[in-house]
Amino acid sequence: MPFDVSRIREDFPILRQRVHDRPLVYLDNAATTQRPASVIAAISNYYSADNSNVHRGVHDLSERATRSYEEARVKVQRFLHARDPREIVFVRGTTEAINLVAQSYCRRLIQSGDEILVSAMEHHSNIVPWQMISEERGAALRVIPINDQGEINLDDFDKLLSDRTRFVSVPHVSHVLGTVNPIKEIVEMAHRRNVAVLVDGAQSAPHLLEIDVSDLDCDFYAFSGHKLYGPTGIGVLYGKSHLFESMIPYQGGGDMISSVSFEKTIYNAPPYKFEAGTPNIAGVIGLGAAIDYLKLIGSEAATAYEQELLSYAMSSLSEVRGVRVVGTAAKKAAVISFVVENVHPHDVGTILDLEGIAVRTGHCCAEPLMRRFGLTAVTRASIAFYNTKNEIDSLISGLARVRETFN
Ligand SMILES: Cc1ncc(COP(=O)(O)O)c(C=O)c1O
Numbered sequence: 235m236p237f238d239v240s241r242i243r244e245d246f247p248i249l250r251q252r253v254h255d256r257p258l259v260y261l262d263n264a265a266t267t268q269r270p271a272s273v274i275a276a277i278s279n280y281y282s283a284d285n286s287n288v289h290r291g292v293h294d295l296s297e298r299a300t301r302s303y304e305e306a307r308v309k310v311q312r313f314l315h316a317r318d319p320r321e322i323v324f325v326r327g328t329t330e331a332i333n334l335v336a337q338s339y340c341r342r343l344i345q346s347g348d349e350i351l352v353s354a355m356e357h358h359s360n361i362v363p364w365q366m367i368s369e370e371r372g373a374a375l376r377v378i379p380i381n382d383q384g385e386i387n388l389d390d391f392d393k394l395l396s397d398r399t400r401f402v403s404v405p406h407v408s409h410v411l412g413t414v415n416p417i418k419e420i421v422e423m424a425h426r427r428n429v430a431v432l433v434d435g436a437q438s439a440p441h442l443l444e445i446d447v448s449d450l451d452c453d454f455y456a457f458s459g460h461k462l463y464g465p466t467g468i469g470v471l472y473g474k475s476h477l478f479e480s481m482i483p484y485q486g487g488g489d490m491i492s493s494v495s496f497e498k499t500i501y502n503a504p505p506y507k508f509e510a511g512t513p514n515i516a517g518v519i520g521l522g523a524a525i526d527y528l529k530l531i532g533s534e535a536a537t538a539y540e541q542e543l544l545s546y547a548m549s550s551l552s553e554v555r556g557v558r559v560v561g562t563a564a565k566k567a568a569v570i571s572f573v574v575e576n577v578h579p580h581d582v583g584t585i586l587d588l589e590g591i592a593v594r595t596g597h598c599c600a601e602p603l604m605r606r607f608g609l610t611a612v613t614r615a616s617i618a619f620y621n622t623k624n625e626i627d628s629l630i631s632g633l634a635r636v637r638e639t640f641n
Contacts, residue, residue: 237539242531243620245270256590259625264409264569264616265594266460267440269524273464276523277516288515289489289506303515306522307505313439313525314455314472315446321478323505324518327469328436329359331456332403334471334508335432336363338481339454340401346372348400353378353386353415354606355408358599360434364403373400380606384411384561388419395427402431406438406455410598410614411561412544412569414442421451430454430477436461440618441540441567443533447472459517464524468517471508478504485510536619543617544568547626554633560607568617571598574633577640579611585639586613589632 243249246268251258260268280302286295288303304319311319325331344350350364354377361375368375376399378391386404402424407414421431430453439445439457447455454477459468473481483490483501487510492500501507528536547570551557556575574582583595594614597604604610615629 237535237619239539239620239622243622245272245527246620247271247274249620253590253592254588259589259591259621259628261615261617261621261625261629262592262594263440263618263621264437264461264598264614266466267463267618268620269463269465269520270527272527273520273523277465277520280516280519285515287512299515302519302522303513306518306525309522309525310470313445313528314470315448316472317448318475320504321472321475323471323473323478323508324513325456325469325471325508326467326514327458327460328357328434328456329363329458329469331454331469331471332359332432332434333363334484335403335454335456335473336367338484338508339430339477340364340367341371342482344368344371344373344400347398348373349376349394349396349398350374351376351378351391351394351399351402351404353404354380355384355386355405355411355413355603356600357405357409357434357436358601359436360403360405361602364401377602378404380411380413383563384408384413385563386413386415386420388416388423391420392423395423395429397427399424399427399429402429403434404431405434405436407435407441407567407569408561408603409437409569409616410571410600410603410612411563412441412566412571413561413563414438414565414567417450417452421453425451432456437567437569441537441569443528443537453477459521459524462521462524463527465514465517465520468514468521470521473504475504478508481508483507483510487511489513531619540568540617540619543621543623543626544570546623547615547617547629550626550630551633554630554637556637557633560609560612569614570616571612571614573609573612574636577636579613581640582613582633582636585636586629586632589628589635591629591632593629 579595
């Protein structure tokens with residue numbers, strides 16, 4: 235069945251608006267996606283009908299809230315093809331998930347002289363937590379280089395792996411270049427040296443939609459709800475059971491304990507050990523609704539359609555004089571960063587905004603990657619399955635306007 239994008243767009247109320255008296259063209263999906271009405275309704279229903287704290291009350295409302303919260307955990311488990319719901323921890327987002335692993339797993343593991351490997355295409359969220367741990371423990375951060383297309387060469391990765399390597403943290407899909415990294419191979423190579431791997435899935439969950447952590451065999455996988463058509467303030471850390479069992483809690487407080495006395499606290503089992511305090515219940519329920527929605531529309535059809543838009547956008551952009559795309563990997567998701575000759579990306583973004591087109595401009599939280607390409611900033615158009623070829627045409631006309639203005 236062909237992917238009916240007009241029908242899909244009806245599910246997203248925000249897309250109906252006009253901006254600067256033009257139809258909104260939302261191409262900033264890598265920053266955050268929009269939410270379908272079913273996600274907004276699930277949050278609203280929770281607050282209207284079931285609002286209560288989870289895992290605490292014996293009353294009906296609390297039981298209903300707890301049921302929905304735990305059902306959402308199972309939905310995430312199935313979405314990721316994890317083996318057990320206890321491998322799913324709810325956090326604020328990818329950033330918190332990475333910090334949790336840095337503090338709870340790596341802090342005890344890392345010794346002076348050890349090395350943590352990240353790649354040249356990282357989001358700051360997958361750099362700073364590792365720098366913090368490295369500084370504290372006297373370890374070093376080593377960087378896996380990328381080629382001019384924005385791809386990791388596995389031989390370079392192999393050369394960096396050594397007896398000093400203690401942890402590897404890499405993105406599945408680059409938020410600037412769109413590159414889809416060879417995660418399975420990276421995990422296999424790291425495991426040969428007994429090194430655990432975290433996969434930053436902030437962009438792969440929304441763009442690949444079919445995530446199989448059991449097949450990837452990664453040790454940790456992190457993603458954010460708000461980039462997966464779900465709410466802000468909620469995200470997921472997947473971790474293998476035996477690792478979660480061995481890890482110390484990230485934060486202390488209610489719900490993460492099994493018993494407390496002034497002398498000693500016994501921690502709860504995973505995943506609760508890592509969910510201190512009242513969680514973002516509405517966020518979890520909204521994320522569950524987002525996963526339901528993706529199942530309903532069919533992830534295979536959605537990703538195939540996104541790839542079609544990506545090819546269309548890449549070939550259209552190649553015909554715009556003075557535009558250069560940064561990130562041309564053979565395996566690429568629908569994230570396109572580019573520079574327009576002699577025009578600052580902020581000016582590009584401002585002119586496009588006047589046309590109703592929302593794109594991201596700046597360093598995109600990837601300053602080291604910008605330096606790798608000799609840039610300080612890019613314009614990034616990131617596509618979702620609710621975008622259309624007409625919207626790509628609007629982007630191309632908007633860029634023609636940019637050229638006219640600056641020539
Ligand atoms: C690849 C990648 N990692 C991490 C993050 C951080 O996600 P969040 O701000 O939702 O924690 C982002 C957000 O843009 C991202 O694209």
